[in-house]
Amino acid sequence: MGFINQKRILSEVNPLIESLKNGGSENIILQGPAGCGKTMLAKIIARSIEEYSFQIPVKGNIKIDSGTRVQIIDEIHELRSFEPLYPLLDSEEHVFIFCTTEYGGVPEPFSSRCIRFTFDRYSNDDLTRIVFNYAKSRSYPVDIYSALLIA
Incomplete structure (x- = not known):
């Protein structure tokens, strides 16, 4: 889902x-x-x-x-x-x-x-995965470390 x-x-x-x-x-x-x-x-x-x-x-x-x-x-x-x-x-x-x-x-x-x-509530790991998955779905160049900083 x-x-x-x-x-x-x-x-x-x-x-x-x-x-x-x-x-x-x-x-x-x-x-x-x-x-x-x-x-x-x-x-x-x-x-x-x-x-x-x-x-x-x-x-x-x-x-x-x-x-x-x-x-x-x-x-x-x-x-x-x-x-x-x-x-x-x-x-x-x-x-x-x-x-x-x-x-x-x-x-x-x-x-x-x-x-x-x-x-x-979302954990920091959850928020990182959300940011990472969203960026990937929009073809934004992002690595997991960048997603962690944004989250």
């Missing part, structure tokens, strides 16, 4: 993707530090299932695309009110994938309706 480090999450997500492909309706919260791949993984999961709707709350509000089964909502902690989503989370009509850097901003009744995955 192109992820560095988050092996624990990937090992748990793969069976979940299969369940969702077979009609499962689990809701997911991906939480962790900025830049660790939450939104990327949300899109990978969604693409594995079917087309999806992606949005970030604007002024604390979101609009659900009723014609799309998979809904990705990034920065869910920005939402003004979580209560209107409870019936949708319970309805099993949609699969919601939420991303947040501020898990404390998500109320317990909301989070209890979701499977939660917590991303780990």
Whole structure:
């Protein structure tokens, strides 16, 4: 999947993707530090299932695309009110994938309706590999020592 480090999450997500492909309706919260791949993984999961709707709350509000089964909502902690989503989370009509850097901003009744995955911070070795792989993918001349300095 192109992820560095988050092996624990990937090992748990793969069976979940299969369940969702077979009609499962689990809701997911991906939480962790900025830049660790939450939104990327949300899109990978969604693409594995079917087309999806992606949005970030604007002024604390979101609009659900009723014609799309998979809904990705990034920065869910920005939402003004979580209560209107409870019936949708319970309805099993949609699969919601939420991303947040501020898990404390998500109320317990909301989070209890979701499977939660917590991303780990990257180590210096992980950051070095990310820089090195990115530079190589863009055909930038870089060696591992330069990548280490950048990381």
